[in-house]
Amino acid sequence: MEAEFIDTLVVKNNTKIIFLIMDGLGGLPMGGRDQTELEAARTPNLDALAGKSVCGLLDPVGYGITPGSGPAHFALFGYDPFKNNIGRGILEAAGIDFPMTDRDLLIRVNFATIDTNGIIVDRRAGRIDNETNKRICKKLQNNMGRISDRVEVIFEPVREHRALLALRGDGLRDEIQETDPQQTGLHPFSPKALVPEAEETAALLHELVNKARNILSDEKKANMLLLRGYSRYRQYPSMEQRYGLNALAIAGYPMYRGIARLLGMTIGPQPESIRAEFMALRENYKAYDFFFVHIKPTDSRGEDGDFDAKVKVIEEVDSLIPLVTELNPDVLVVTGDHSTPAALASHSWHAVPVILSSATCRPDRVEKFGERDCILGGLGRVPTMYLMGLALAHARRLEKFGA
């Protein structure tokens, strides 16, 4: 089934759907322990919820595929992560909540160090700090001048050695060779056109790179830029257009706010704690149909390789669950976008446990929220991109298919 098929069945309803997403929720046993982070956490509220809900395991992208945050979140919201594979440039822009327009070509910049012969000696410019990054971007912005009458150039710092370059103009193309040779000891590649239609854009980028090299020539570390992940801005159909949902995103981190904005969600105030996120949900509950509540620290502590700290985050979320369940949403989904086991200190390919709580769900025998329990859940194992259809169905927002 195509993920977009559900769009043809959408009907209006006043029901409310909450997606509580603990980033990187799924885990692994670590250091002789027998339990995953979620299994080890004391979660009486989530266990009680699992007991009266239907549970299962979600596969974010596919068997064995470790997803980045972009594909993982697109899948959660019912956007096929292959067909909607978000360009690195757009994701970088979304990640700093950059206000994109449909005339933008978005490019990820890595600052690098070259020697006097122009050979790359450090592809990350010694991982310059954020302040240096800001200074360099400003320097480029102030000295670049115009490279064309019709194209605006915008540099935005991201962090360390990473920045965003946006070209804004008509007819820009993204079929351009990346200039990062992916190893030191080589000259940067030239931003060559990969198709004839991209010649004009390639010429602009060629000039831009030369100018940038001159502007940065007095820098010790960041004296060159490498271009990657060219992506023309792409308009995604919004959740309002696809599902008739008036959606609110409650997320502290810029990337998730950016992704939510790409899908047409309203972006809530930037909360400073998990509790503040839940309070923002409650305060805005009347005004929206769909709520994306994004909990970042589960992923961050997983990335740190800190099993116990990830357990603590899960326990904190559990303690706040009554703030959500008291709202009596028609559908409450609790899951993650992917697994980030502390044992691997990175995203992983492992399936993600999910609770779908609704008056219309068919209960199973799962009594505890954990990976091993969810294997036996009534949802079985579901590609994440179908979760949205299940949520809409349980919220009585899909009509019958065929007579």
Next chain:
Amino acid sequence: MEAEFIDTLVVKNNTKIIFLIMDGLGGLPMGGRDQTELEAARTPNLDALAGKSVCGLLDPVGYGITPGSGPAHFALFGYDPFKNNIGRGILEAAGIDFPMTDRDLLIRVNFATIDTNGIIVDRRAGRIDNETNKRICKKLQNNMGRISDRVEVIFEPVREHRALLALRGDGLRDEIQETDPQQTGLHPFSPKALVPEAEETAALLHELVNKARNILSDEKKANMLLLRGYSRYRQYPSMEQRYGLNALAIAGYPMYRGIARLLGMTIGPQPESIRAEFMALRENYKAYDFFFVHIKPTDSRGEDGDFDAKVKVIEEVDSLIPLVTELNPDVLVVTGDHSTPAALASHSWHAVPVILSSATCRPDRVEKFGERDCILGGLGRVPTMYLMGLALAHARRLEKFGA
């Protein structure tokens, strides 16, 4: 995998396959009960069968999709419900067991009431009774005359305000605007061609609608007709052609007889009880390879919202199971086409429990036929359109793929 792939592996065999389909079998707990209809029912025979079979859960169309009877049954017989999404006109014709030909354009008619200005005031003509419907169809048939030398017009009553209109001729097209504006207070739409190739058909329908309006002008309620769901007859490859199966349908309700006919099954006599269906199976057992036994009341009682009555139907079927198992079929499948939980009083998207009993099945640990038990079955969770391949395989009717 494409549903049709199994066709390439079909080999001849003398084995027999029975599909015992309890329409709308899957359910939900209701009114404080903890069990579904099937779980609540006392089913010693089905439980014993489950104990020595392989069980699982079927998804009729896709996650979250509530199927109509057409797609749900097409999937059961191994026809991809998306690729073979049956038009409303054909389903209406199948529903009254209308003998379609490959020159037919089939159209669903709703009788409606218009005022003196031609504005629709009741889209269902006050839900006229079946007798009035028959009289009006006859009146239209007798007075319509010919609208073309090459096209025959046939009106057939369905029930209440619904009828079937068949145009029979060469080159008829179905790309025509529906005339039902889906609300009162408007004029009916014109049956306009949606593509240039449909102009001729549109002109015929235009004339037909005008004539019908004149013929019905003295009617108080049904003084207009609205046209919907234009579908050109489509020839489906038969089960004989696809699987080499000589199939018999034992079904009391016209729609299921009609669907079976579309797939080339022989249609058995119309039985008057569940027991009579099982007796018809026994009487015809020698003459066919495949048997579709359709039990309607599970769905009807579910649609009524009557949990206890649905339980009783399941128990009645259970008590008759020995009449089937005594035949020792090579494959016996017991399942439903979709769920119809009494709690929702309608079809639903929930997966459907299935038993596949065969000497060649690999048993699992399921000892009871119920939704929660089938989660743990050896078939796991299977899209319904793959059930037919599993049945053929267990009946030793599929050869090896590749060397």
